[in-house]
Amino acid sequence: MRFTPHTAAERAAMLDALGFSEVMDLFADLPAEVRLGRDLNLPLGMPELELDRHVRSLADKNRHLGQMPSFLGAGAYDRFIPAAVSEILRRTEFYTSYTPYQPEVSQGTLQAIWEFQSLVAALYEMDVAQASLYDGATAAAEAMMVAVAETGRQGVVVARSVDPQVRSVIRTYAQGRSLQITELALDEDRCDLLELDRLLTDQVAVLIVQQPSFLGAIEPVAEMVESAHRVGALAVVIADPIAHAWLKPPGAYGADLAVGEGQGLGVAPSFGGPYVGLMAARQGLVRRLPGRIVGRTVDVDEKPGFVLTLQTREQHIRRQRATSNICTNQGLIALAATVYMSLVGPEGLRQVALLSHEGAEDLKGRLLAIPGVTALGPAKTFYEFAIRLPKDAREVNRRLLADGFIGGYALAADYPELGAGSWLLAVTEKRTKDEIAAFAKAVADAL
Amino acid sequence: MRFTPHTAAERAAMLDALGFSEVMDLFADLPAEVRLGRDLNLPLGMPELELDRHVRSLADKNRHLGQMPSFLGAGAYDRFIPAAVSEILRRTEFYTSYTPYQPEVSQGTLQAIWEFQSLVAALYEMDVAQASLYDGATAAAEAMMVAVAETGRQGVVVARSVDPQVRSVIRTYAQGRSLQITELALDEDRCDLLELDRLLTDQVAVLIVQQPSFLGAIEPVAEMVESAHRVGALAVVIADPIAHAWLKPPGAYGADLAVGEGQGLGVAPSFGGPYVGLMAARQGLVRRLPGRIVGRTVDVDEKPGFVLTLQTREQHIRRQRATSNICTNQGLIALAATVYMSLVGPEGLRQVALLSHEGAEDLKGRLLAIPGVTALGPAKTFYEFAIRLPKDAREVNRRLLADGFIGGYALAADYPELGAGSWLLAVTEKRTKDEIAAFAKAVADAL
């Protein structure tokens, strides 16, 4: 077999050394009643030539983002990825190594993660960041757990303008510890601040808001964080890394934890994963953080080096008293984001965000000029925005697909209160002026 | 700029250190009359996002071998390349290094080339091989030069069944030293052995034959080599590496030099290049070989290591008396071939060749069963073969293209004597039974 070196002769020699006569002797400890007395019901193995053809045939059954301009976001974005990112990801020393348990031979991974932590902390202007979580949704849920542990309270207030998938994951994680989740309603297209004051009691451990919100709105996060603090709750801000090239970072208005989805930072959309969850916190919470953390130290020769640290938070040391159960995280994707952030630098990120914003404003203007199309509310938006169509958005998407476009996200399934015409559109730096104009025209034609 | 680090401030500081005030001071030594007093007439630079889109748009204007089954060979082949080959080629330590002038920090490249030499020598069963030439055609021409230098003669006999492009390159190289080239005619589909005896005189430095020939025929090479030796000429065999998984190797019947095109050994067709020329020789010719040669030696600690050797043959030492002018060769492509040969091993190569042969025999049988289609002659063939259609082969190719196939090579432009219907077809291990059957049917329909 191509992935296993042994020849029949070698197997025989090894068995012989063990005093066995056949391979089944190696499985003599399996009680007869548990042995699988048949072949697995799977096809035979394929030579690479056939395998390549077969898997490509599946890829060819899809229509991908390189083939159709897309205005779909809603948590995953078609952003430009510099070739240098994949060059580094293809370094086998990165992708075929594992969690750096032996730091002396893992300095590459460790330093890269430390740099990831530094970049994420700087992005959010928070004191510290950890080494990655599964994705933005679980990062939000883990942040909730941190707040619950820190406050000893059970109440959780989540803005309804948080990504519905994230809210769903939060609810799942909350089941374990029987937390009480309340949803903060919308006022038009933003959080209802009066309602927030009603919901915030001294039972509340944490307020979770998203900036910009799932609907694209720039929320009054600073006020909301202040409100949460007033009742002794922690504030978790789910902060989009691209928009935060320009927006005031969570650390600047006192958020306790900032989390986010890192997919936009050089990670392929890849049908939903692997992505990478970002989490940063204020200093006081560092020993409550989930997952890996890398620290800088020195070796016996006083040479600087990096290690996994604060491991007494972790499952392999603390077991049932660990801050989380995380073991494998999203190391390689964190590396992708690290390389991306290093390549674009502050100016590059600002430009990515600005181009996206300009495109979105252009598209928004064109769409709102179509008779019958209206804004959801007064909120300012960044590169993603919601509007209301005079037709079912799903129907419009179908028409657009026939024209070769991937349309926006039909909001009604998650937000029935917004109506069947509510539609969320994202514009990234990849969309050209021509594509935006053609798309706007196709929308007008579809209505 | 993204590929150059300097900022404006750094440039100014550096100029300042040099005592200059502006960049043009660095070019003060260019006489006014030679300065280009205008911008180059080229577009402005493109950001990677636009560049990527632009270059992809050119790629998309092509229809590639992954989109149409191809039966075209004639010197370049659509063969299967295992993914592991490109994994190694993407190692930046291989592709961003250069000729190993400092062996202590180039052992990777040097050992890989030494292994390449070993594999090529073993394939051809010759004593030695060198480190690669530009392609199979220049390898044949360089072999001719070796023979001319060795014999001190000026006559060259080249079989007409040698690839016409190779013959053309041989003629180009011969111009420099005013060699006399004679073509050995065809007898039906193979070399004319009677004619050969007439052409071989004591003025002849070298006989150049191809096995299998350009027309796919298995030639009586052993007899031909013997004939050449009888008049004191050297024999150069252009030997296809895939077919030689099975065919008797040049070393086994006394060829003086064996050369070949290595593209079939794990190298993408890539519209004609880069490919890699193979050259192996008998021991006595080693100091006449062109290009690089790597040898094994030891370091001061007696640790084995590899170096460029026998450099007194080379241009940088011997200048006008060098055996060739080669400097940069095809290092990375030789590496690709080395990885490929190591992966497939002897059994894998045999199987690649056998599958190709079986496919070709299948196709040949199907085509010859079509009324009006005939064989060129009695020769046995391996994975490529020529037939005669009752119609202009170019016309048939056009019809096949409309059906989604890349047809064979129309021979008449190079071999008018074979007629407009003469057609050369190659089958590789990538062609499935279904593709072969469908192609044969399409040919029948096109006639």
Added chain:
Amino acid sequence: MTIFDASRPGRRGVELPAAKTSTPAGLAEGELRRDLAWPELSEPEVIRHFVGLSRKNHAIDVGFYPLGSCTMKYNPKINEEMARLPGFAALHPLQPEETVQGALQLMWELQRDLAEITGMDRVSLQPAAGAQGEQTGVLMIKAYHRARQDLERTEVLIPDAAHGTNPATASLAGFDVVEVASDKRGGVDLEALKAKLGPKTAAVMLTNPSTLGLFEDNIVEIARLTHEAGGLLYYDGANLNAILGKCRPGDTGFDVVHVNLHKTFSTPHGGGGPGSGPVGVKEHLAPFLPGPTVGQDESGFHLVVGGPQSIGRMRSFYGNFGMHLRAYTYIRALGKDGLTTVAEDAVLNANYLLHLLKDRLTVPYERLAKHEFVVSLPKAIKEQTGVRTLDVAKRLLDFGVHSPTVYFPLIVDEAMMIEPTETESKETLEAFAAIVGTVLDEAVRDPEMVKTAPHTTPVRRLDEARAARQPDLRYRPQ
């Protein structure tokens, strides 16, 4: 040097098309950030920095990596090639279903194949790693009991040899963890188990082969006892590599399993992820599965959201699709024949290496090993020389191999947990055994050499205490 130290203001690694404006229109000053303290570098500098870092790592493709429990097997290169096809990598997860039929088919087939391999009825690919697979499974168990109004089941029983994620998961899901001792043979102590099973038992979590690399041969009895007590049996699939095609957890009484695609199914470990931890369940747990999963009908493949009893989403979208794709490619590459060979060769390699080492190291349980085994540094060496397992592990690094997992499982003193995997050759195993022999000789002859190891690695032994005492967790400008 960190990437921040290499920064120079004004350098750029990427250029972008020009924007029309210089700041986002319409945003108030107070809404904007001031500064973004990221480094600035050109593309060549970024590449050289990360290439340089990479060269400080050990990795599977660099050398032997017998890190027990982690299944550091070879990651086939075709998987990487396939994962980068734009027909997969450039799919938005919310595209219309008719434009992603190939991706859905792949996921559907993978669900089906994992169900077959594990002997379960239904599979969800959503969990992002093994630990999240556990969390999914345990939350489903919780939901199951709750749905049956069986509300007093607050305990999860876990062997003392278990991986840390098991108790951490149970606790995260709101259960009390009850530890079950191991018996002299390294298996679950049946008497201890019986004593702890009861009306409070929600589940028993096991891995089989266990973290000791031993097949739990009482498994049928354990399942019977657990079910009799009203609990469910959870299978941690981290060690599935040992039994592929030989035995299926579903056939031995397990109700839920997770599998680690990044272990058994060769998706790369990536320096610590991404992993993927699909869960499989028996029919009675199917209503609780997280959605969406992929279903098929005459019109094609579809995403099916969870029903009313579903525990809900575990993460966004459908899991780490890029890992599903690699695992799928691997399963198709090997097929039923190849997967069985994997288990055979993995077990053969473990037993052969154990055989080569058994005279030099202490073997706590003299039994047939499965895919891995646990040994200890001989007490005599430790007592005579002061050399510890940690020192031996560090010294091994000087020989170009990775060390085994050490000090786990916790129930074995000075443990070394060695998992060679099936992709290593006989020569590699022999070479490793020889290196271990050399290091043990050295431990006696020249203990300082071992205690101060490693000597030839990019950095030497690091001060972990200082790292924890004075956490330096991010770059700060001087």
Added chain:
Amino acid sequence: MTIFDASRPGRRGVELPAAKTSTPAGLAEGELRRDLAWPELSEPEVIRHFVGLSRKNHAIDVGFYPLGSCTMKYNPKINEEMARLPGFAALHPLQPEETVQGALQLMWELQRDLAEITGMDRVSLQPAAGAQGEQTGVLMIKAYHRARQDLERTEVLIPDAAHGTNPATASLAGFDVVEVASDKRGGVDLEALKAKLGPKTAAVMLTNPSTLGLFEDNIVEIARLTHEAGGLLYYDGANLNAILGKCRPGDTGFDVVHVNLHKTFSTPHGGGGPGSGPVGVKEHLAPFLPGPTVGQDESGFHLVVGGPQSIGRMRSFYGNFGMHLRAYTYIRALGKDGLTTVAEDAVLNANYLLHLLKDRLTVPYERLAKHEFVVSLPKAIKEQTGVRTLDVAKRLLDFGVHSPTVYFPLIVDEAMMIEPTETESKETLEAFAAIVGTVLDEAVRDPEMVKTAPHTTPVRRLDEARAARQPDLRYRPQ
């Protein structure tokens, strides 16, 4: 260990579909080979072997590589990405033209752009490397004179500082090489040139800037003299990086040029190729260009074979298309603005580094440098300590940088030829200057350390004499 030593009979790194037969039908026993003595390994072993080899190489992405004359600039990663698109990599060179219009357009645009950059009228992309570009050029010159019945021109004049490929090429093309001395300023000695020009002169071959990194400021006069004597002027484009957008060989009187895409245009050097050496000519040489080139008409792009006077093919097909593609991508990335910046920064870096080194090393020609410069080890050091340039070069390797080109050009004693390229930062240049300083100090303080260097490389100084005396050029089973 070589790959042959790692072989074990029966291992396989690739599996293939089953064949129907076991040997090729119809071939006689005597036509078949017996044995194929290749190694047998599994895929993981092959990968580990070559990954291991790669890690023994220095490379641009690993560290500074100031190898003079070779232009070891950064190779942008986008080029590699584009070259692997199946729309390029999976094109058969003989496909119908209508199916390769994108590839032909790319070549056509590249021909046009290279003509513009060099100031020539027509370009062929066929030559596979610089040396083959030279050969093409010199064969065209031969054909040109022959076509004019100017049959006595048997000599090619070449400066003594020239690269070895120049005389080797001229000789291969059947010319006698006449060496022209350099003057005190490092330029072509005009008097020497005049003395050697004459009715036998077929051509003068120059590179400008010269291999000394100096701009030949008499170039217009040299061109005039050459043409007056009836010869043609050949431009070796290896040093084009210095003058991009500043000056064009075609405007200074050259009749033929070659360019090295693997130098100026950033295509990777690949451990010694593939390169690409397109040639450009003035109109009077156009009939002699090798074909095919790419032409355009209203119906699209076409391959145009050489006319009756063409020297014929230089190699199969159209040259190293994969390199054309990378160079094209690079030219489009940089544009006219970026290419000019390349020259400016390349020259700035060379002069800055020369400035940093000039007090420690002997500078043979105190002039403005272009993209590179040549210096010597101070005589005093050599005489006092016995340390030679070679020793310094070897000692530099211990500091993680590649050494400069040494002992070339031949006319400078103990030469070091240093070409930093534009892609290196100020800090890198300063760090390199500091390393050189350290090594020179060491040469005086501890000459043995330098003479026995390198000390930290994968192997130490190798016995080259033994390699040449007892050639061991291939694996032979023991």
